[in-house]
Amino acid sequence: MKKTIILGVCGGVAAYKAVELARILIKNNFIVRVVMTKAAMKFITPLTFQAVTNNPVLTDQEFWNNQSGNGMDHINLSRDADLILIAPASANFIAKLNSGICDDLLTNICAARSCDLIVCPAMNSFMYHNPPNLKNIDSLKNNGVFFIGPELGIQACGENGMGRLSEPISIFNEIEKYFSQPLLKNLKILISAGATIEKIDDARAITNFSSGKMGVSIANEAFQLGADVTLVKGITHQGINPGIRIIEARNHDDMETVIYQEAKKNNIFISVAAISDYKAKQIFHGKIKKDKKLLTLELEKTNDILKNTKKKFPNLFCVGFAAESNDLIHYAKQKLIEKNLDMVIANELNNTMDHDDAEVIILDKSQEKILPRMPKIKLANNILLEIQESYQKNEN
Ligand SMILES: Cc1cc2nc3c(=O)[nH]c(=O)nc-3n(C[C@H](O)[C@H](O)[C@H](O)COP(=O)(O)O)c2cc1C
Structure with a gap:
């Protein structure tokens, strides 16, 4: 079946490159529906895209003067699409996307989408490095929007820096990868992530510094790779892909109940949550008075x-x-054997917890492998490839 891509084109010099991208997509059997912003039409005409894609181009004109059907192209189009691709994406469009502004056809289509969204930024390097722009990109990434590029190089304005639109052929290669058979298809994966919080009294608690970055990155990446993901979510503020099934579990006991209940429905369990090793032996009802100089808490092992x-x-x-x-490797090996695990991912506490990047050592029964320091999102992908390989070996 042919896949339908909505190609959103924004106002920037690189708009002309979107014609080549549309041509490559058409040549490779995609259906391409081009949607142009008002600014995009200052750089290139809709007729060029119409000729290349063999489909009428949609602009704001059609949005407000739609003569066909229910007149709601922004909903109809996104319902029919397998993917929305914005190339080039202007800084202005990225800002609107991140703040949920819906003031033209393209922003409405993106907001009403039920498919994935891939954004290919293109702008002057100073505009790219403008802190609000970087913040917008970061926030969109955390909310499950994918990015391709931008690239380093000479720009239309004469600058040499970050902000060039990725070459149409590179964008196409990524799109092809996106639609290829996902690696973790047919696998059900249970993942726990985040910190737990154990009550001492009605006002106080014991918790830890886990941010949930690693666990949520693994969950998001596993979902992207086609797995059916259930996330047992402790305390974390990381953005979770809307396709992931989430079960909240804020303390050890809730984690325990949920994990035993869900484990039997899954092929793989990845335990990333920092679950409390101790909890108060008795939770005080009300608030413990602060009248003692020394207060001893009795904790029991979970x-x-x-x-x-x-x-x-x-x-x-x-x-x-x-x-x-x-003694990272020593303790990791011990954990592998003592708990009879299939794999242990070891990391150095102080260089990992709450960091955006990490270095890990992967141990299973047959090997030890170092994955060098990299952003947790990329690390999540590498870890899942190792898990998949080891899982397949186990199954055969
Ligand atoms: C000659 C010219 C080139 C421009 N190139 C870019 C660009 O490459 N990237 C960008 O983000 N904005 C660029 N802009 C600014 C955008 O066109 C402007 O922010 C516009 O409002 C974007 O509208 P849109 O996001 O609805 O397409 C350029 C403007 C002009 C006049």
């Missing part, structure tokens, strides 16, 4: 959820994370 999950469900491929402050 159950080892990961170890027990593997014991209860021996066929489940279980992956644990080990954040250690010393």
Whole structure:
């Protein structure tokens, strides 16, 4: 079946490159529906795109004067699309996208979409590095929007820097990859992420510094790679792809209940959450008075959820994370054997927790492998490739 791509074109010098992109997509059997912003039409005419795509081009003119059907092209078009691709995306459009502004056809289509959105920025390098622009891009990425480029190089304005539109052929290669058979298709993956919080009394609690960045990155990436993902979500403020099933579990006991309940429905369990090892032996109802100079809290050890999950469900491929402050490999090996895990991902506590990037060592029964420091989003992809490979070996 042919895939339909909405190609959104914004106002920038690189708009002419979108014609070549449309041509490559058509040549490779995609249906392309071009939507142009008002500014885009200052750079290139709709007729060129119409000729290349063999489809009428939609602009604001059609948005407000639509004579056909229910007159709601912004909804109809996005319902029919398999992907929305914005190339080139202006700084202005990226800002509107991030703040939810819907003041023309293209912004409305993006807001009403039920498919993925890929944005290819193109702008002067100073405009690109403008802090609000970088913030917008970051925030969109956290909300599941994909980006291709921009690239470094000589720009139309004469600058040499970051902001060039990726070459049409490179954009096409990424689109082809996007539509190819996903690596984790048919796999059900259970992932826990974030910190837990254990009550001491009605006002106070014990928690930890886990941000959930690693766990949520793995969940988002697993979903992108085609897995059916259930996320057991502790405390985290990271953006989660809307296609992921989320079950909230804020403390150890809730995590334990949910994980045992969900484990049997999955092929793989990746335990990334920083689950409290201790909890208050008794939760004080009300608020403990601050009248003592020294207050002793009695804490009891919590159950080892990961170890027990593997014991209860021996066929489940279980992956644990080990954040250690010393003797990393020694403790990771110990964890692998003691808990009978299929894989352990070890990282150095102080260089990982709440950081945007990390270096990890992957251990399974047959190997030890270092993945050098890289952003957690990229690391998530690399980790999942290792898990998939090891899982397949186990299955065969
Ligand atoms: C000659 C010229 C070139 C421009 N090139 C770019 C560009 O490459 N990238 C960009 O973000 N804005 C560029 N702009 C500014 C945008 O066209 C402007 O922000 C416009 O409002 C974008 O509208 P749109 O986002 O609806 O397409 C350019 C403007 C002019 C006059």
